[in-house]
Amino acid sequence: MKRNKFVVIGSGRLGSNIATKMSEQGEDVIIIDSTDDSFRKLQESFSGYQVVGDATDLSVLDNAFIKEAKAVVVTTDNDNVNIFLAHVCYYVFNVPKIFVRLADTDKGKLLEGTNIKAIYPFNLSLSEFEDLNEGEEEL
Numbered sequence: 001m002k003r004n005k006f007v008v009i010g011s012g013r014l015g016s017n018i019a020t021k022m023s024e025q026g027e028d029v030i031i032i033d034s035t036d037d038s039f040r041k042l043q044e045s046f047s048g049y050q051v052v053g054d055a056t057d058l059s060v061l062d063n064a065f066i067k068e069a070k071a072v073v074v075t076t077d078n079d080n081v082n083i084f085l086a087h088v089c090y091y092v093f094n095v096p097k098i099f100v101r102l103a104d105t106d107k108g109k110l111l112e113g114t115n116i117k118a119i120y121p122f123n124l125s126l127s128e129f130e131d132l133n134e135g136e137e138e139l
Helices: 013-024 036-041 058-063 079-091 105-111 123-137
Strands: 005-009 029-032 049-051 068-076 097-102 116-119
Touching: 005 013, 013 029, 013 036, 029 036, 036 049, 058 079, 068 079, 079 097, 079 105, 079 116, 105 116
Parallel strands: 005 029, 005 068, 029 049, 068 097, 097 116
Antiparallel strands: none
């Protein structure tokens, strides 16, 4: 079975932007969210598929072709759900690339021993601020 899908779970601001960007780059993108209304955040250039459902339900993941996923990005607004889904993708579906958004940096310990990569928006924002601030000091 060829793994050629890019699955995004959570159509909030981060998830919808990642889904749109990957779609624009030619990836076969499937985005999952529990509410149909959340897909309004997708940009007009998004050309992938939308699946409405609870991603913690394995049948929803099956319907979203998770077995064909080469990468999954989990971006719901709940760290515990995100960790659970990342582990399901890793242990049950053997997805090769998994990225998970976490607000709590301490929860990253739960990903040790896996190939799951954590995205910490707080750390990214702080780092970006520091880079911007250093640029201002040089002027």
